Each structure stands twice: as C-alpha cells, then as structure tokens.
Amino acid sequence: MDELRAELDKLKRQGLYRQHRVLQSPQGTLTRINGRELVSFCSNDYLGLANHPAVRQALIDAVEKYGVGSGSAHLVNGHSQLHQDCAARLAEFTGRQRALLFSTGYMANLAVTSALLGREDFIFQDKLNHASLIDAGQISRARMLRYPHNDLVKLRAQLDQSLGQKPHSRRLIMTDGVFSMDGDYAPLVELADLAASTGSWLMVDDAHGFGVLGASGAGLAQQRKLDQDRLPVLMATLGKAVGVSGAFIAGSETLIELLIQKARSYIYTTASPPALAAAVMASIDIIERQSWRREKLHELIGHFKRKAQQLDIELMPSDSAIQPILIGENQRTVEVSRWLFEQGFHLVAIRPPTVPPGSARLRVTLSAGHEVADVDRLLSCLRSVLPSSAQVRQPG
Numbered sequence: 001m002d003e004l005r006a007e008l009d010k011l012k013r014q015g016l017y018r019q020h021r022v023l024q025s026p027q028g029t030l031t032r033i034n035g036r037e038l039v040s041f042c043s044n045d046y047l048g049l050a051n052h053p054a055v056r057q058a059l060i061d062a063v064e065k066y067g068v069g070s071g072s073a074h075l076v077n078g079h080s081q082l083h084q085d086c087a088a089r090l091a092e093f094t095g096r097q098r099a100l101l102f103s104t105g106y107m108a109n110l111a112v113t114s115a116l117l118g119r120e121d122f123i124f125q126d127k128l129n130h131a132s133l134i135d136a137g138q139i140s141r142a143r144m145l146r147y148p149h150n151d152l153v154k155l156r157a158q159l160d161q162s163l164g165q166k167p168h169s170r171r172l173i174m175t176d177g178v179f180s181m182d183g184d185y186a187p188l189v190e191l192a193d194l195a196a197s198t199g200s201w202l203m204v205d206d207a208h209g210f211g212v213l214g215a216s217g218a219g220l221a222q223q224r225k226l227d228q229d230r231l232p233v234l235m236a237t238l239g240k241a242v243g244v245s246g247a248f249i250a251g252s253e254t255l256i257e258l259l260i261q262k263a264r265s266y267i268y269t270t271a272s273p274p275a276l277a278a279a280v281m282a283s284i285d286i287i288e289r290q291s292w293r294r295e296k297l298h299e300l301i302g303h304f305k306r307k308a309q310q311l312d313i314e315l316m317p318s319d320s321a322i323q324p325i326l327i328g329e330n331q332r333t334v335e336v337s338r339w340l341f342e343q344g345f346h347l348v349a350i351r352p353p354t355v356p357p358g359s360a361r362l363r364v365t366l367s368a369g370h371e372v373a374d375v376d377r378l379l380s381c382l383r384s385v386l387p388s389s390a391q392v393r394q395p396g
C-alpha cells in the first residue's frame with residue numbers, strides 16, 4: 001500500500017490526478033454537480049438525445065416487455081429480438097450488409113483486431129488514435145506501426161516496407177474518423193485509396209462522427225461517400241451522439257460472421273440489456289428525421305469559431321463539435337478548469353496520457369442543446385483567463 005500511495009502522490013505532484021465529478025442530474029447541457037447548476041461543455045451527447053423523451057420512453061416500454069438483464073452472452077441466451085432488430089437497423093442506416101452490436105466501443109475495437117489478425121500480420125495506426133484502438137492493436141499480437149498524425153506519406157512508406165517484408169500478411173489501417181481529443185478529421189478518401197492500392201484493410205472508428213456528420217447522420221463515412229467496399233470495417237459508438245450506450249461494427253456478411261465466430265470481446269461477455277437496443281433504435285429514428293439538430297450544432301460550431309477568433313482565443317484546427325483549447329501545462333489546465341467551474345461551467349482538464357505530454361487542454365464540446373448565449377458566456381470567461389496570442393505562449 002505504501003508503494004501505491006507513493007504512485008498516487010506522484011500523480012498528484014505531476015498534475016495528473018483524476019477525480020470523479022458526480023452528476024446529480026440527467027445528461028444535458030445544464031447539469032447539477034455538488035449541488036451547483038452548471039453549463040456543461042464536455043459531454044459527448046452532441047445532439048441532446050441522452051435524455052430525450054422519445055428515447056426514454058422507448059427504453060421504459062422495452063423494460064416493461066423484456067425486463068432489465070439480458071441473462072447471458074449473445075451466443076447463449078442473451079440475444080433478444082430487440083438486439084436483432086437494432087443491428088439490422090444500424091446496417092441499413094450505414095448502408096452496410098450487416099452490423100454487430102457490442103456492449104462498449106472499447107470492446108468493439110478489441111473484437112476487430114483479435115478476430116482478424118495474428119502474429120504474422122500488421123496494424124497501422126495514427127499516433128493520435130483513441131486508446132481503445134491502441135489497446136486493440138496490442139491485444140492482437142500483430143506488429144503495430146504508428147504513423148504521425150494524418151501523415152499519408154509516412155503511412156505509405158510503412159505499408160510499402162511491410163509489403164516488402166511479408167507480402168502475404170494481412171494489413172489493417174486503423175484510424176479515428178473524428179479525432180477524439182483534437183476534433184479534426186481523418187483523410188478518409190485518401191486512406192481508402194491507400195488501402196486499396198496496397199491490398200490493406202481499412203477500419204474507421206467513427207465514435208465522434210456517427211450521428212453528427214453525413215446527410216442523414218450516418219457519420220464521416222457517409223459524408224465522404226465511402227461504401228462497404230472502400231471502407232470494409234466501420235465502427236461507431238452508441239453512447240455519444242446516439243445518447244445511449246454500446247457500439248457496433250458494420251460491414252460485409254462475411255466480416256460479421258467471422259467476428260461472431262472469433263471475437264472474444266463479443267463471445268465472452270454478457271449481452272447488454274435488450275432495452276438499450278430499443279432506445280438506440282428510437283434515437284436513430286430521431287437522428288435520421290431531425291436534421292435540424294445537426295444543423296443547429298454546426299451553426300453553433302461556426303459561431304464558436306468566429307467569436308473565438310474575434311476575441312483572439314487560439315483554437316486548434318477543428319471543424320467538429322470538439323473544439324479543444326490547448327493550454328500545455330497539466331497543473332495550469334486543472335486550475336483553469338477549476339476556475340471555470342466557479343464561473344458555472346463544467347469542462348474537465350484533459351491531460352496525458354489521454355493527450356501527448358505538454359499538450360494538456362480544455363476539450364470544449366458543443367451540443368445541439370446549447371444556445372448561442374451559453375457559447376458567448378463561455379468564450380468571454382475564457383478570454384479573461386487565457387493569454388492572448390500577442391502574449392508569449394509557454395512552449396509545450
């Protein structure tokens with residue numbers, strides 16, 4: 001225990017200590033924490049669906065009919081009609097042959113690498129990929145190469161080198177669609193070209209694009225018009241814009257059948273409660289029909305960026321709902337986050353190892369549930385606490 005306490009103390013000294021903030025209200029742009037009302041700018045509930053009446057009602061109705069627990073794994077006794085229908089709905093929505101539900105996005109990512117790849121194979125990952133993709137790469141035992149963020153030249157060189165070494169191995173390129181801590185997009189069309197020309201698989205984790213991007217909200221793949229042939233492994237989560245919980249992989253019938261046979265994070269875990277699948281279907285209906293939510297979100301993003309520029313607040317190159325403000329030093333980022341809490345804003349400090357050392361930040365996320373006035377108040381608070389670009393910035 002002394003050793004563990006020393007480890008904890010070290011994290012505290014480095015400004016890396018993490019603590020819960022306990023919510024006493026439903027998810028929403030207005031939240032209650034420690035008895036205080038706050039405007040939240042750090043939820044991934046981008047469309048305001050986590051507490052939507054129709055989604056709530058779908059869940060309640062399904063509980064009445066199917067109860068709460070699923071009882072066992074999908075391949076034993078836990079796969080209900082609701083799971084079946086939800087997976088079919090997600091396949092249709094994403095324009096894929098078939099989809100498979102997972103309890104979490106983390107597990108969906110583990111599933112792909114562990115089912116598809118072995119020791120002889122290669123994985124290529126963007127250096128800024130989500131931790132669950134990195135862990136998925138490690139668990140597969142395949143050789144993992146990480147390329148600098150969105151660097152297609154470097155990726156091509158790595159692919160070519162692996163082709164020279166082991167032409168018959170499988171190759172899987174894995175990328176976030178919208179980078180979770182940076183908010184910028186992966187060059188999906190170019191990645192699909194590169195995958196095609198090198199005979200590699202391409203997988204996109206669209207946790208932050210699904211629901212938010214594309215004409216009907218089917219995500220970055222829809223926006224970039226990448227079908228199942230060009231983008232054979234599409235993963236997205238259901239706990240962010242969809243507002244529920246879980247994740248899915250969509251692709252060909254063959255891919256999904258292989259995952260069912262071989263993916264340990266699918267086989268060896270209890271199916272999620274069936275009522276969650278009903279809530280997901282209700283949410284997908286809203287996402288598809290109520291395009292005003294996406295439009296409002298994108299108007300707010302535009303407003304945030306314009307206003308920040310007017311106020312000389314430096315942003316990162318992002319057009320998405322994720323608008324990080326780079327601060328750099330861990331302790332300073334925590335202080336700014338605490339100060340914002342005092343001003344009535346909930347915005348956690350994002351620190352290493354979630355982001356690279358020296359790049360701690362406030363990850364502002366916008367939601368269709370915000371109003372322009374919320375954004376303006378946040379920005380004017382930020383203006384008073386951040387250095388302007390004219391002042392010398394701390395080197396990272």
Ligand SMILES: *Cc1c(COP(=O)(O)O)cnc(C)c1O
Pocket residue numbers: 103104105106107130132133176180205207208237238239246247
């Ligand atoms: C949140 C997230 C995950 C994990 O999904 P969960 O359902 O929360 O486990 C995976 N990938 C990315 C890019 C994410 O942002």
